[in-house]
Amino acid sequence: MIHVNGDPVDGHDGATVAELLGTLDVPADRRGIAVALDGDVLPRSEWPTVTVAAGARVEVLSAMQGG
Amino acid sequence: MSASERTGAPSYGAEGRPAESGSPRSFTIAGRDLRSRLLLGSGGFDRLETLEQAIAASGCELVTVALRRIDPSAQGSLADTLRHAGVELLPNTAGCFTARDAVRTAKLAREAFETDWVKLEVIGDERTLLPDAPELLLAAEELVDAGFTVLPYTNDDPILARRLEDVGCAAVMPLGSPIGSGMGIRNPYNLALIREQTALPVILDAGVGTASDAALAIEAGCDAVLCASAISRAADPVAMARAIALGVEAGFLARHAGRIPRRLFAEASSPTEGLADLRPPTH
Numbered sequence: 107m108i109h110v111n112g113d114p115v116d117g118h119d120g121a122t123v124a125e126l127l128g129t130l131d132v133p134a135d136r137r138g139i140a141v142a143l144d145g146d147v148l149p150r151s152e153w154p155t156v157t158v159a160a161g162a163r164v165e166v167l168s169a170m171q172g173g
Numbered sequence: 174m175s176a177s178e179r180t181g182a183p184s185y186g187a188e189g190r191p192a193e194s195g196s197p198r199s200f201t202i203a204g205r206d207l208r209s210r211l212l213l214g215s216g217g218f219d220r221l222e223t224l225e226q227a228i229a230a231s232g233c234e235l236v237t238v239a240l241r242r243i244d245p246s247a248q249g250s251l252a253d254t255l256r257h258a259g260v261e262l263l264p265n266t267a268g269c270f271t272a273r274d275a276v277r278t279a280k281l282a283r284e285a286f287e288t289d290w291v292k293l294e295v296i297g298d299e300r301t302l303l304p305d306a307p308e309l310l311l312a313a314e315e316l317v318d319a320g321f322t323v324l325p326y327t328n329d330d331p332i333l334a335r336r337l338e339d340v341g342c343a344a345v346m347p348l349g350s351p352i353g354s355g356m357g358i359r360n361p362y363n364l365a366l367i368r369e370q371t372a373l374p375v376i377l378d379a380g381v382g383t384a385s386d387a388a389l390a391i392e393a394g395c396d397a398v399l400c401a402s403a404i405s406r407a408a409d410p411v412a413m414a415r416a417i418a419l420g421v422e423a424g425f426l427a428r429h430a431g432r433i434p435r436r437l438f439a440e441a442s443s444p445t446e447g448l449a450d451l452r453p454p455t456h
Binding site: 131137147170 | 239251252280294
């Protein structure tokens with residue numbers, strides 16, 4: 107099982123990051139998004155190819171209002 | 174002997190100092206000209222429409238944003254609002270308590286927003302939101318080395334400001350008082366010391382409660398003011414955005430107009446010569 111933004115996502119072990127973005131209804135070409143895989147920055151250019159193993163933590167981040 | 178030495182009064186700096194470069198509405202950070210000395214924080218606005226109106230009323234060009242988990246159900250996008258308003262976003266590292274987290278957050282922001290500018294925040298304590306000085310300095314050094322233009326939110330500590338300048342920060346952003354406190358500038362003397370020692374832009378970054386606080390910051394020698402809560406949580410955020418923008422402009426004009434020295438005793442402005450003789454008759 108993979109965790110995406112803290113929520114468990116079943117049935118996607120081994121999926122690419124771009125495929126996981128689809129589970130959030132986020133198009134992979136959307137601007138203003140960053141992805142961290144197990145705490146490290148994953149550059150946009152690697153989203154279509156890098157696969158996510160079971161147990162991994164994926165964070166999908168965007169701009170929110172803040173000081 | 175300066176005016177303040179004569180009177181023993183505390184100085185907010187700048188008395189009689191010649192005008193610096195720049196104009197009431199523009200200044201430069203890291204070689205980039207900004208058209209406003211007011212930077213806006215996007216936090217605390219109830220609605221994106223109000224944020225957009227406050228941006229227009231303030232005339233600001235840089236607006237801070239935080240990086241958080243995406244909310245797929247969110248109505249309207251902050252990034253779209255900022256693009257529509259014609260301003261640049263300045264990502265912050267709010268919520269980070271360690272240099273490690275702040276550096277990672279800055280790198281994620283660079284990936285998301287294609288900017289290497291970052292408002293660096295490393296907080297030591299949730300109750301005060303005061304900066305953690307050692308972690309801040311570590312993060313600043315690492316981000317400068319990684320090619321970032323680093324704008325650190327810092328304590329009003331002249332020595333820490335100097336250390337941040339030494340590691341290559343593009344500006345220093347001392348607090349006037351804790352974030353969101355609206356307590357204004359609690360130590361104008363330290364702010365004047367920071368101003369006096371650095372050629373970097375000095376941006377007052379927290380504590381502004383109302384327009385007079387912003388004016389005082391610029392009179393004390395700050396190049397710019399960053400406001401979030403003072404505007405977003407005012408009863409009328411759009412009116413307060415305009416008021417604070419005018420406060421910043423008034424502060425700049427006043428600083429360069431050369432204020433009178435503070436005196437312990439009065440000094441008459443009417444001539445003492447030529448007074449009429451109004452004594453009653455003596456016979």
